[in-house]
Amino acid sequence: MANFYNDNPSLKHHLTHPLMRKIIELKERNYTDAEKYDYAPFNYDDAMDSYEKVLEIAGEISGDIVAPNAESVDHEGPHVVNGRVVYAEGTQKNLDALVKAGLMGISLPRRYNGLNFSLVPYIMAADMVSRADAGFVNIWGLQDCAETIYEFADEDQRKRYLPRVCAGETMAMDLTEPDAGSDLQAVMLKATPDEENGCWRLNGVKRFITNGDGDIALVLARSEEGTKDGRGLSMFIYDKNDGGVTVRRIENKMGIKGSPTCELVFKNAKAELCGSRKLGLIKYVMALMNGARLGIAAHDGPHERRPPRNRSA
Ligand SMILES: Cc1cc2nc3c(=O)[nH]c(=O)nc-3n(C[C@H](O)[C@H](O)[C@H](O)COP(=O)(O)OP(=O)(O)OC[C@H]3O[C@@H](n4cnc5c(N)ncnc54)[C@H](O)[C@@H]3O)c2cc1C
Known part of the structure; x- marks a missing residue:
């Protein structure tokens, strides 16, 4: 039983950044969603609790499912059948597990069935998925294209496309x-x-x-x-x-x-x-690339497992 969140104190450390309080306040807009959705946080501690729980699940799926599948996925790879891509068997299993756990549309608003998380936990999850399989994270991580639809498409398009991404479409x-x-x-x-x-x-x-x-x-x-x-x-x-x-x-x-x-x-x-x-x-x-850069940085990071450096030393 490997958990890529619990075994990595330097990754967890990001949630303790002093700016997190401000980031969550901005994202949650005075916690008004709590009146409409029973899973929405009602204050900062509640939001952090949700982040921790969801990241633990992402860590467990990364360690227990995505990482063990990585070698067979690399050998099998995807292939083209009649002009369509068929993923390697392990890739589909990885995707199914993350979708089932609600890890699509992580940063999208709740009214489209997203989790409305800030980008910090999303990028932390991307770091873990990438540590498990640096190829697979490219597929799962493209969910951040939905941000462009959210930002620039009209409301009718948002309503038609964003819930589909949250439901697992890539x-x-x-x-x-x-x-x-x-x-x-x-x-x-x-x-x-x-x-x-x-x-x-x-x-x-x-x-x-x-x-x-x-x-x-x-x-x-x-x-x-x-x-x-x-x-x-x-x-x-x-x-x-x-x-x-x-x-x-x-x-x-x-x-x-x-x-x-x-x-x-x-x-x-x-x-x-x-x-x-x-x-x-x-x-x-340009806006799409700004988001994609953060995702790619998470893919390419060192996925360190060292504890944070002792600054007084
Ligand atoms: C694994 C992989 C996944 C990708 N996924 C996507 C994707 O999902 N969507 C997508 O749209 N694209 C994707 N790309 C494409 C990627 O964005 C391009 O490869 C990249 O923009 C470079 O373009 P190019 O390959 O045509 O190289 P070129 O533009 O032909 O560049 C070739 C070389 O010339 C250099 N060069 C180019 N212009 C200049 C200049 N003006 N001055 C000096 N040097 C220069 C470059 O640095 C490079 O070394 C992917 C590429 C790879 C390899």
Whole structure:
């Protein structure tokens, strides 16, 4: 019985930071949710108690399920069947365990069925999942794309997509293309308005997309005909239930093999605009990346098990 939370005092230490009180106060907005949800905290100590309990569960799943599965996941890896990704058996088991424990939509508001946790415990959980399997955390960790929907999509879109993420559906962020990696201003995947059906249609290729066959994707695409830079790009939400995107291949990587890095072909794929036209790269991808950076830092961290340094020594 391994618990990656209880065995790691230097990770637990983050919850004792003096700023935690302020962070929780801001996130809980005077603890008003306690009147509506029986699981919402009514004060700071109650909120910390919830953080501790949920992190203990994340630590137990990481130690007892995700870590023991890591080797077989690495050997088996994901594969493509008829244009769809099939995860390794252990990957699906990991995901099922985390979903069952309510560890999707951790930071989303309770009205969409999230836990409304601050980013601190979410990143701590990501650290533990990553210590267990640095490939799998990429799939589970893409839940933070939902923050972009919460921040920039309209209320109708939030209501349709966010509860699905909290219920366990996975996400992807489709930015990179064969000729647009570091330079995202060069993105060419084309978005065309389909006025008859009240939606947009996406055509083109995306590459190196982690969990590219996820249920809900944020797609950066060129919506403004004749433009060549970031000012012609908008952000779209693609729902896998609508079809139109196939997985052409999965990259054969040296590590993190359980994480499917996909090449995707969009053929008239139905999509809806997220936020305003032309702000896709300039505003929304920048915000998305700010959150993703914290997640990636947790993935790549040293996952230390040493106690905090004695500053008086
Ligand atoms: C495992 C993995 C997972 C990924 N997951 C995703 C994902 O989920 N979604 C997504 O959208 N993308 C994803 N990517 C793509 C990733 O964001 C790109 O690989 C990255 O942006 C770099 O782009 P590129 O590979 O085209 O390299 P390039 O942009 O072609 O860069 C090649 C080299 O040139 C250097 N270089 C580039 N421009 C300059 C410059 N102006 N000056 C000096 N040096 C320069 C770079 O530092 C690099 O060393 C993933 C990539 C990997 C490897």
